[in-house]
Amino acid sequence: MxxxxxxxxxxxxxxxxxxxxxxxxxxxxxxxxxxxxxxxxxxxxxxxxxxxxxxxxxxxxxxxxxxxxxxxxxxxxxxxxxxxxxxxxxxxxxxxxxxxxxxxxxxxxxxxxxxxxxxxxxxxxxxxxxxxxxxxxxxxxxxxxxxxxxxxxxxxxxxxxxPVREEMLERVRSSAEAALAPDSSANLGVNRSADESALSSRLGRRANILLMGGSGGARSMNEALRDSTRILGARPQVQWTWQCGTAYYEAFKDCASAQLPNVTISAFIDDMEQAYAKADVVIGRAGSTTIAEIQFLGKPTILVPSPWVAEDHQTMNARALTERDAAVLVADKDLTEKLVPTVYELLDDEARRKELGQNARAMAQxxxxxxxxxxxxxxxxxxxxxxx
CATH class of the missing domain: 3.40.50.2000 (Glycogen Phosphorylase B;)
Known part of the structure; x- marks a missing residue:
């Protein structure tokens, strides 16, 4: 053929x-x-x-x-x-x-x-x-x-x-399950009232956040992290993988947030398999591929619909999940104020993360x-x- x-x-x-x-x-x-x-x-x-x-x-x-x-x-x-x-x-x-x-x-x-x-x-x-x-x-x-x-x-x-790359995503699921410690049902080591270093050491891993603005990057998401240096630095055991987009890399790579030891910034992530596998919470636009992949993986996710797409279709995509309690929506205009606090709320609520992940996985086609x-x-x- x-x-x-x-x-x-x-x-x-x-x-x-x-x-x-x-x-x-x-x-x-x-x-x-x-x-x-x-x-x-x-x-x-x-x-x-x-x-x-x-x-x-x-x-x-x-x-x-x-x-x-x-x-x-x-x-x-x-x-x-x-x-x-x-x-x-x-x-x-x-x-x-x-x-x-x-x-x-x-x-x-x-x-x-x-x-x-x-x-x-x-x-x-x-x-x-x-x-x-x-x-x-x-x-x-x-x-x-x-x-x-x-x-x-x-x-x-x-x-x-x-369509998603199911073979790759299946490897991600297997890797994530194998990486979980025996007491993985415990808090991820990010509770403000706990000693984060001790808990992370006990679990054998840090909490990991994957922020991806899509292949072109998302200015508003980048600005939200740039303007959150103090709150990001206050919880050093929370590791951030920040995909800012090729068009924005030069503008953001030297900002104070990007220089924090718990933040890794890159223009593009070629190894999405590893990035997904270690992510405890995913932040992304509400594009169809992102949604299909997080559904397949059953990852707790914060969706930020792009306000610039035709007919606001990303908001409609996101609502298909949020109406079933399968993701959290943060509006683009609220990013600087709400994004990082919303991440921390999820990290501090293991039951909520589990519920979001299970509901997302139930929607996977x-x-x-x-x-x-x-x-x-x-x-x-x-x-x-x-x-x-």
Missing amino acids: RIIVSGGGTGGHIYPAIAIADELKRLRPDTRFLFVGAAGRMEMEKVPKAGYEIKGLWISGLQRKLTLDNLSFPFKVIHSLWTSRKIIKAFKPDVVVGTGGYAGGPVLYAAAKMGVPTLIQEPNAFAGLANKWLGKHMDKICVAFPGMEKFFPKEALVETGN TGAVTRIANEVLNLISSSQKSAN
Whole structure:
């Protein structure tokens, strides 16, 4: 088989695309893959690292403000459609799969118009404009939430859940369970009234907080940690892993909070397996991939929906968890005041952490990546039967 996969711009598009390709390769080892992304975006680096070939299109998003870049947008679309047709003609894919990102629109639309089977994966509770427009041209649309017929043709919908790197996450769960001390039901050693050093020594580990602002970083989350030096330093046994984003690393790496011995700052975390495994509490945006991963892991999580995304879909994603008591929500505007105190409240309440983790795990749609891969294979099979 020959499959084109398009997913890029952010980790939330790239890693689901890679997960789907990995699962298809597991099911059909002889499959050849070609990724199509946006030139200059992070997929051009991350996809080859995962072992796949990728070609870049000259494409970018339409800016919400009036900018010079918007003047070139129509030309980029026309050029990308033309390039996509050339790629499809040369590669001759059996199917084109999209998980979002700037490049997905041109290549999926071109494939649909050329009669190539197409499938998109919509991860959010509120579909974005590009996928809503593409949906009417697609053969199959895999979604993670019920009620998505308000955005897409009902006959094309299948509820699969969001794809995650399940093999990696399963290793994380096993590592975390093995690392727990025999008396792990005790407090993590962060109770203000206790001797934190003694308790951490007894447990054989420190409490660990993982803050990740997404592949691009989140300015407001970074500013909240920058402005919390005193409170972070007051509890030195609480270790912070701070992923600030490549765009923000230079601005925050030398701040007082980043210099604390219990804080480790980095632009990007390549080894998410280790980061997740040691995390007692996770802090992240409410993107679909983050949510799917913390559900799979059953990690107590503080979600901070981005106020800058289309249709405020991250708040809707977060509410799907908070309404089931499976996560804690802190609004972006309240970060400086509430984020670190909320973390400490969770660390001091073992029963609450356990409840959040169990409720999150109960919502996990395990096997989503296999369901999506099977939809891809079924689409190819149906297409071949129709051709014959």
